[in-house]
Amino acid sequence: MPISLMRLAAPLGAALLAIAPVTSVSAQEPGLWKVYNETLKGAKYVDLTHTITPNIPVWAGFGKSAFGQAAAGVDLEGYAKKGDTFTYEKHGFAASTYNLATDQLGTQLDPPAHWAPEYAAIDELPATYAVRPLVVINIEDKVKTDAGYHLQVSDIADFEKKNGRIPEGSVVFVRSGWYKKWPDPSLSTTKPFPGVSLDALKFLHLERKILFHGHEPLDTDTTPNLEGEYWLMHNGFAQAEGVANLDKVPETGALVAIGYPKFGGGVGGYARYIAICPPDWQFGVTIGSVPEAPLAKFDKPLHFDEKAGMRVR
Structure with a gap:
């Protein structure tokens, strides 16, 4: 080997030896990184959450x-006087205030409290x-003929005949098309609406x-005393309300990521649910896409629209 190549090979070989142990360790993918790289990274992600605005339906x-x-x-x-609104133009940033009339707003996670x-x-x-694990039971066809249809135990039995037993510890969302x-405001007063029976x-x-x-x-059901919700809460069970896009996720085989703000002593929760679906699922987006x-x-910057009562593009 020529002297010039020997001089190049020596540091190159040392560098490769230094890299080799790192490559070996990374190939093992410590902890749950392997799960992420082999499963979650290529999954399809579907948002099941409504956007909160001042005008969405609410009781x-x-x-x-x-x-x-x-x-x-x-x-x-030298920066701002008391009462000055913070703006991009004057202060380089903006911030918002939210006067939320309730924590029962939009897509929610109700704790039993x-x-x-x-x-x-x-x-x-x-x-x-x-x-x-996410399970989606579809009653949309029944709701089309009966707007006040409530999920029954028989619907669950039919689901399990087709898909197998519902996993313990899973989250079960009921798809109704509602x-x-x-965000039609009339939804908050329109009756009947689809629900979930106490027996179910x-x-x-x-x-x-x-x-x-x-x-x-x-709401959980249309009974006068909301018997389903009463039973859930008084037995230590939480529930989700105002869930969206259930027609865009599979009945089985997906996961659901659950996020919510941690208000001290909060008795309701604005929530965000993301379905994590198999890579070949027809809906959703993948990481990197x-x-x-x-x-x-x-193209259009955010600005506060007085008529809309919020920042819009």
Whole structure:
């Protein structure tokens, strides 16, 4: 070998030897990184969550929410006077205020303390709620002929004949098609609406031992005393309400990621549910298929629209 090549080979060989152990370790993919790289990275992600705005449907008893622009609470010498609205032009940033009339707004996770103070509030739900198997039971065809149809135990039996037993600890969402009219404000007062029967709730929790169920409307059922919700809360069970896009996820085989703010003593929870679906699923986006870091730059900047009562593009 020529002297010049020997001089090049020596440091190159040393570098390869240094890299080799790292490559070997990375190939083993420590902990759950292997699960991410082999499964989650190529999965399809579907958002099951409504966007919260000041005008979405909500029970009239809670009143109306309002969004605003944050202002200086004190004098900031040379920067802003007390009461000045923070703007991109003057201060280089913007911030918002949210006067939310209730924590029962939009897509939700109801902790049992919503009705039963002896059970967990939203901040007391365990971290194990983070990711679960997702089951979607479809009653949309029955709702088309009966707008007030409620999930029955027989529907669950039919589902299991087709798909197998509902896994213990799973989240069961009931697809009814109700969400498709969102955000029509009349949804908050329109009756009848689809729900979940008390017998079905008892079967899911006591026989199949699910984590919680969810539905598209803003109430569990149409009984005068909301017997289903009463039973859930007073037996220590949570539930999801206002779930969306259930027609865009498979009945079985997906996971659901569950996120919610941790308000101290909160008896309701704004929630975000993301379905993690198999890579060959027809709906959703994959990691790397959309701008993430950096995020996309929009043609139109955000600005506060007084008529809309919120920032829009």
